Amino acid sequence: MTGYIARRAVQAVVVLLLVTVIVFVMLHALPGGTARAVLGERATNVAIAQFEKQNGFDQPLPVQYWRWLDRVLHGDLGFSYKQNESVSELLAERLPKTMLLAGVSVLLALLVAIPLGFVQALRRNRLIDYVLTGGAFLFYSTPAFWLALVLVTLFAIRFRIFPAQAPQGSIGQILADPAGLVLPVLTIALVSIAFFSRYVRSSTLENLMQDYVRTARAKGASTMRVAFRHVLRNALVPVVTLVGLSLPFVFAGTLISEEIFNYPGTGLLFYNAAVARDYPVLLGVTLVVGVATVMGSLLADICYALLDPRVRLTRERP
Amino acid sequence: MTGAGASVLEVDELRVEIRLRRSTVRAVDGVSFSIAPGETVGLVGESGCGKSTIGLSLLGLLPAGGRLVAGSIRLSGRELTGLPEEELQEVRGDRIGIVFQDPLTSLNPTMTIGDQVGEPLRIHRGASARAARSRAAELLELVGLPGPSRQLDRYPHELSGGMRQRVSLATALACAPALLVADEPTTALDVTTQDQILELLAQLKSELGMAVLLITHDMGVVAGQADRVLVMYAGQLVEAGSTDHVFSHTRHRYTQALLESIPRLTTSRTEALHSIPGQPPDLARPFGGCRFAPRCAFATGECLTAPPPFSGAAGHVFTCIHPVEDGA
Amino acid sequence: MTAQTHATELGPAGAYELAAPEGPLKLALDVFAENRLALASTATFFVILLFCFIGPLVYRTDQVHTNIAQTTRPPSAAHWLGTDDVGYDELGRLMIGGQTSLEVALGAAAVAVLVGVLWGAVAGYFGGVVDAAMMRVVDAILAIPALFLLLFVAAVTTPSVATLIAVVGLIAWLVPARLVRGETLSLRTREYVQAVRVMGGSPLRIILRHIVPNTIGTVLVNATFQVADAILVVAALSFLGLGIPPPAANWGGMLSNGLNYSYAGYWWLIYPPGIVIVVTVVCFNFIGDALRDAFEVRLRRR
Numbered sequence: 001m002t003g004y005i006a007r008r009a010v011q012a013v014v015v016l017l018l019v020t021v022i023v024f025v026m027l028h029a030l031p032g033g034t035a036r037a038v039l040g041e042r043a044t045n046v047a048i049a050q051f052e053k054q055n056g057f058d059q060p061l062p063v064q065y066w067r068w069l070d071r072v073l074h075g076d077l078g079f080s081y082k083q084n085e086s087v088s089e090l091l092a093e094r095l096p097k098t099m100l101l102a103g104v105s106v107l108l109a110l111l112v113a114i115p116l117g118f119v120q121a122l123r124r125n126r127l128i129d130y131v132l133t134g135g136a137f138l139f140y141s142t143p144a145f146w147l148a149l150v151l152v153t154l155f156a157i158r159f160r161i162f163p164a165q166a167p168q169g170s171i172g173q174i175l176a177d178p179a180g181l182v183l184p185v186l187t188i189a190l191v192s193i194a195f196f197s198r199y200v201r202s203s204t205l206e207n208l209m210q211d212y213v214r215t216a217r218a219k220g221a222s223t224m225r226v227a228f229r230h231v232l233r234n235a236l237v238p239v240v241t242l243v244g245l246s247l248p249f250v251f252a253g254t255l256i257s258e259e260i261f262n263y264p265g266t267g268l269l270f271y272n273a274a275v276a277r278d279y280p281v282l283l284g285v286t287l288v289v290g291v292a293t294v295m296g297s298l299l300a301d302i303c304y305a306l307l308d309p310r311v312r313l314t315r316e317r318p
Numbered sequence: 319m320t321g322a323g324a325s326v327l328e329v330d331e332l333r334v335e336i337r338l339r340r341s342t343v344r345a346v347d348g349v350s351f352s353i354a355p356g357e358t359v360g361l362v363g364e365s366g367c368g369k370s371t372i373g374l375s376l377l378g379l380l381p382a383g384g385r386l387v388a389g390s391i392r393l394s395g396r397e398l399t400g401l402p403e404e405e406l407q408e409v410r411g412d413r414i415g416i417v418f419q420d421p422l423t424s425l426n427p428t429m430t431i432g433d434q435v436g437e438p439l440r441i442h443r444g445a446s447a448r449a450a451r452s453r454a455a456e457l458l459e460l461v462g463l464p465g466p467s468r469q470l471d472r473y474p475h476e477l478s479g480g481m482r483q484r485v486s487l488a489t490a491l492a493c494a495p496a497l498l499v500a501d502e503p504t505t506a507l508d509v510t511t512q513d514q515i516l517e518l519l520a521q522l523k524s525e526l527g528m529a530v531l532l533i534t535h536d537m538g539v540v541a542g543q544a545d546r547v548l549v550m551y552a553g554q555l556v557e558a559g560s561t562d563h564v565f566s567h568t569r570h571r572y573t574q575a576l577l578e579s580i581p582r583l584t585t586s587r588t589e590a591l592h593s594i595p596g597q598p599p600d601l602a603r604p605f606g607g608c609r610f611a612p613r614c615a616f617a618t619g620e621c622l623t624a625p626p627p628f629s630g631a632a633g634h635v636f637t638c639i640h641p642v643e644d645g646a
Numbered sequence: 647m648t649a650q651t652h653a654t655e656l657g658p659a660g661a662y663e664l665a666a667p668e669g670p671l672k673l674a675l676d677v678f679a680e681n682r683l684a685l686a687s688t689a690t691f692f693v694i695l696l697f698c699f700i701g702p703l704v705y706r707t708d709q710v711h712t713n714i715a716q717t718t719r720p721p722s723a724a725h726w727l728g729t730d731d732v733g734y735d736e737l738g739r740l741m742i743g744g745q746t747s748l749e750v751a752l753g754a755a756a757v758a759v760l761v762g763v764l765w766g767a768v769a770g771y772f773g774g775v776v777d778a779a780m781m782r783v784v785d786a787i788l789a790i791p792a793l794f795l796l797l798f799v800a801a802v803t804t805p806s807v808a809t810l811i812a813v814v815g816l817i818a819w820l821v822p823a824r825l826v827r828g829e830t831l832s833l834r835t836r837e838y839v840q841a842v843r844v845m846g847g848s849p850l851r852i853i854l855r856h857i858v859p860n861t862i863g864t865v866l867v868n869a870t871f872q873v874a875d876a877i878l879v880v881a882a883l884s885f886l887g888l889g890i891p892p893p894a895a896n897w898g899g900m901l902s903n904g905l906n907y908s909y910a911g912y913w914w915l916i917y918p919p920g921i922v923i924v925v926t927v928v929c930f931n932f933i934g935d936a937l938r939d940a941f942e943v944r945l946r947r948r
Contacts, residue, residue: 145881234426286795286798292546
């Protein structure tokens with residue numbers, strides 16, 4: 001297993017480096033030159049020249065990359081002139097909130113999707129399967145923003161159960177008002193549930209067809225026992241990897257959800273920066289989200305290695 | 319159990335149909351046989367003849383689309399067909415044990431050996447985890463697994479094919495069943511391991527005095543292990559009798575062809591291998607006559623029109639109207 | 647799929663197989679055709695295609711000039727689905743909006759499949775360092791949410807249909823690349839591939855003529871899901887205000903525009919585009935699902 005984890009870790013480092021390269025390329029692909037993009041259309045030529053010299057834009061690209069990477073690793077992600085704050089400060093303030101939103105949403109989605117998908121597989125092609133599958137398809141095919149607005153209209157305006165705006169302020173303040181989190185979380189969770197439950201369903205179905213299920217039945221195991229003692233464990237193992245892979249999707253969901261509910265996280269930060277053409281912020285968030293996704297994926301793979309004895313106890317390539 | 323002569327298993331005119339996408343196949347078409355206590359019966363035939371289907375129908379484990387449409391199966395006098403699922407579950411693993419062909423896929427990859435072997439005891443004997451575990455160690459020792467207590471916490475993929483098959487055997491024997499069904503137990507193993515497993519089987523059989531239904535396509539396995547042999551073709555029994563007699567006084571032309579097609583060390587190198595020409599019939603559309611007739615070198619018009627009746631003395635029966643004569 | 651023993655759903659090999667051997671493609675189509683939902687979805691898709699591309703020839707409306715006098719009118723004889731906030735006929739707009747949405751979605755899926763299949767096949771075929779490097783690139787781009795990348799591009803340029811196809815496609819190729827690479831890895835060890843190598847076939851020939859055709863099943867399934875995702879992603883972009891600017895229309899833009907007026911109760915601006923998005927995406931999801939089942943049956947019979 002250590003071999004597997006070591007290999008995955010090395011891969012993760014390579015991917016992280018590539019992510020930084022991508023972001024760096026994006027930084028230098030800005031129209032009119034980076035300096036003008038950052039300082040704005042109206043900046044004077046003198047200001048531009050000064051900026052370029054200050055930031056070493058006269059150096060060859062690899063050198064620039066190296067120096068930029070060095071700054072990044074020391075926590076300097078650039079400066080947002082539009083917001084007059086360093087990007088790192090902005091992110092430090094907002095990232096934990098998005099993590100909270102994303103984390104709760106994924107947890108909720110899993111808690112619902114796993115039993116849902118399991119039941120669908122066990123009751124395959126019966127009414128409950130069709131109903132749940134139909135529902136899942138519907139949620140999965142609806143644009144998230146429409147879903148969010150329906151939720152707001154229903155629960156915040158028509159019935160006034162939950163607030164239409166998310167709580168602002170620090171994490172402590174946000175957590176103190178959990179009702180305000182409900183709608184943002186639901187928006188992300190509903191679509192994720194649809195996606196996860198389909199996966200759990202097909203993983204369970206695949207396991208139900210395996211020979212070891214027949215052996216279990218041949219031992220006289222009841223359907224319950226076969227389902228929970230044998231199939232469930234095997235069907236869930238790949239779900240861990242799935243969660244890792246779906247992180248980009250979840251972050252995209254936070255973008256939409258935060259925009260609609262005015263939740264002060266990195267998604268909203270990114271959106272506002274896109275509208276304002278605030279490039280340092282855009283790139284900083286992209287970098288951080290990319291890193292978070294890679295780390296999350298690595299974590300998921302490690303969990304997978306721990307869960308599947310075939311990986312845990314083997315010296316060979318999985 | 320009523321007296322020493324009572325059979326462990328009695329199968330009477332068993333008919334099993336399997337519904338496919340476009341047609342219904344008569345996988346087993348009127349098969350009858352019995353197994354006495356302590357007896358090993360070999361059920362032999364080529365792929366697709368229905369022998370595995372018989373094994374599965376004994377346990378009520380037919381695949382989706384499979385249905386037992388007629389006949390009776392009596393285990394120690396108790397009728398199994400028509401039993402509700404809960405009662406069948408009580409029989410499976412307790413009164414009948416089964417070993418399948420592929421030991422790797424037949425075992426749960428995320429469950430320890432100890433848990434899997436001990437499971438029948440937890441289901442049928444209400445054993446505690448500890449009791450099941452210690453009994454599992456004993457069973458592993460019984461099937462010849464080295465270092466049994468070490469193996470308890472290992473996983474199937476950590477063992478070799480032969481060892482896994484021993485584990486499957488141990489699991490099947492956990493509750494000391496009256497009947498063990500071995501469905502191609504050695505087909506997935508290499509030749510030396512095959513021998514070991516068969517030897518183990520013979521040893522266990524005599525130690526535990528249980529009846530064995532050995533399903534295989536390999537005549538050699540049957541010759542070495544079975545007291546009696548049942549030859550199947552296209553869903554029907556074509557010949558049945560004591561192994562010695564069937565092998566030395568073969569009657570049905572199919573059995574003869576099967577035996578002839580086995581290459582022998584004594585066959586000269588220039589002699590072509592015998593094979594049976596043609597293909598097995600389409601079981602979705604069986605016809606009335608002898609099913610082997612289209613491929614039989616000795617068939618006559620009569621063979622194609624009417625199903626051949628059972629003939630021969632009790633102890634060795636066959637369904638052929640042009641059987642092999644002694645000395646032929 | 648594991649190697650099944652004889653107790654599979656289709657029964658033991660031998661007698662049953664010989665009953666009526668069918669070509670693999672026909673078999674896949676048969677399974678697909680049995681899925682009523684998939685058939686209905688395919689039919690619905692064709693209806694939608696007709697609606698979007700032939701519709702405007704039948705139901706003629708002016709989609710270029712705004713008409714301030716006729717804004718936000720409810721459905722009537724003159725305007726079957728009413729008018730929107732600048733006076734365009736909603737039904738007509740739905741049709742040409744559909745053209746754009748479908749063009750982008752189908753175009754992006756095509757780009758994604760083309761690039762993805764080649765990338766994945768090359769990576770899988772050559773293996774080793776080449777494979778590792780190519781797949782790490784895929785991982786890196788995958789790590790960044792598509793929406794983020796798209797927003798960035800939209801912020802930097804003003805999107806047109808072509809740019810959107812290119813950009814969405816160039817992000818969407820990652821998943822088919824992964825899939826095809828996986829398949830290639832397993833196909834590469836098959837005997838017939840080795841035979842061609844021995845015969846002196848060049849890698850390009852092997853990849854194009856032997857490996858890629860065998861991945862068609864997986865790729866096709868994925869392509870349908872790509873189309874569905876593309877429609878949703880472009881809709882999201884439009885909602886966030888960074889889609890294709892008017893007078894061009896697309897369903898996502900229409901929906902998000904209409905949602906601005908949800909308080910006013912202008913349902914004809916919301917439900918038609920919303921429903922047509924959901925229906926199209928659902929259709930593609932059903933088709934993709936059914937295709938997956940169909941090809942899996944084919945795989946089982948191999």
